Amino acid sequence: MATCWPEPIVSVQSLSQTGVPTVPNRYVKPAHQRPVFNTTQSDAGMEIPVLDMNDVWGKPEGLRLVRSACEEWGFFQMVNHGVNHSLMERVRGAWREFFELPLEEKRKYANSPDTYEGYGSRLGVVKDAKLDWSDYFFLNYLPSSIRNPSKWPSQPPKIRELIEEYGEEVRKLCERLTETLSESLGLSPNKLMQALGGGDKVGASLRTNFYPKCPQPQLTLGLSSHSDPGGITILLPDEKVAGLQVRRGDGWITIKSVPNALIVNIGDQLQILSNGIYKSVEHQVIVNFGMERVSLAFFYNPRSDIPVGPIEELVTANRPALYKPIRFDEYRSLIRQKGPCGKNQVDSLLLTR
Ligand code: OGA
Numbered sequence: 001m002a003t004c005w006p007e008p009i010v011s012v013q014s015l016s017q018t019g020v021p022t023v024p025n026r027y028v029k030p031a032h033q034r035p036v037f038n039t040t041q042s043d044a045g046m047e048i049p050v051l052d053m054n055d056v057w058g059k060p061e062g063l064r065l066v067r068s069a070c071e072e073w074g075f076f077q078m079v080n081h082g083v084n085h086s087l088m089e090r091v092r093g094a095w096r097e098f099f100e101l102p103l104e105e106k107r108k109y110a111n112s113p114d115t116y117e118g119y120g121s122r123l124g125v126v127k128d129a130k131l132d133w134s135d136y137f138f139l140n141y142l143p144s145s146i147r148n149p150s151k152w153p154s155q156p157p158k159i160r161e162l163i164e165e166y167g168e169e170v171r172k173l174c175e176r177l178t179e180t181l182s183e184s185l186g187l188s189p190n191k192l193m194q195a196l197g198g199g200d201k202v203g204a205s206l207r208t209n210f211y212p213k214c215p216q217p218q219l220t221l222g223l224s225s226h227s228d229p230g231g232i233t234i235l236l237p238d239e240k241v242a243g244l245q246v247r248r249g250d251g252w253i254t255i256k257s258v259p260n261a262l263i264v265n266i267g268d269q270l271q272i273l274s275n276g277i278y279k280s281v282e283h284q285v286i287v288n289f290g291m292e293r294v295s296l297a298f299f300y301n302p303r304s305d306i307p308v309g310p311i312e313e314l315v316t317a318n319r320p321a322l323y324k325p326i327r328f329d330e331y332r333s334l335i336r337q338k339g340p341c342g343k344n345q346v347d348s349l350l351l352t353r
């Protein structure tokens, strides 16, 4: 794996702050990838499901709601998810303050393609690739043995504590959700956790995305089309600014986030584990002329050093195994080289018969 980026890193936020009147060519997407701002006629009014978790936890009907959301959409919003709303606001606010710090301060945490940990402005190491209109901060959270708080930002003052506090709440939520997802697939409650490699061995990381204002949002994307490589993603979106678009057929639906909701989406590993019953759905982010946007993506992943393949009970004569097993560290390193690539990575594991 490359240890440095193929080109010097340019912070998109600084570029935006210089007041460039046009988007530099590096960020101009080919016509077929440019965003569509309005939902198509047939999708008008379509929304990803919103689940009140009070109607889900421990309720048979709830399992059916979860199942249909994961089969059909690969995405849902959760309300009454149990994560403290004020904590959500405080951690997002702290990250916003971090991105407002001078570039020299943020650069102290500059990341490299080896681990991606730290402050970065590109995904993938392909030379001359078109880049996305965003910066981010990526950090490892689980297993706690790989957690390195000295690589976490030290400013603003409370940010490390807030990351830990938020991380703990979301970890607990993911554990609970893992049981529910397991049952919704017709498995025993702890089966999916076992398949992910067990409670204290699973991985998790946090990526805070910063999407600066953009002079020509119609020409670029904040984050190109991709599916998330891991198990489950819990997204804390910006409280004011929309931007996340989810694939629906040939079009895209812009998510209208419900106040205080968290957005869940299924990653490639869960698509593999569920033998294709649950879908890791493509998504992308659009940017704005006049507004910046912040989001926190918490990725809950399998243990990285064991092969992940379809769960045995989900492989039947009628539904043979669709994917060949792969270790998550290997899978992730392939993605880390290529950067966002739609669903190409998971599709490459399809067994042909
Ligand atoms: C991601 C992602 C969406 C967003 O970080 O993988 O899809 O709204 N983020 O920032």
Ligand code: NI
Pocket (backbone or CB within 6 Å): 226, 227, 228, 283
């Ligand atoms: Ni994503």
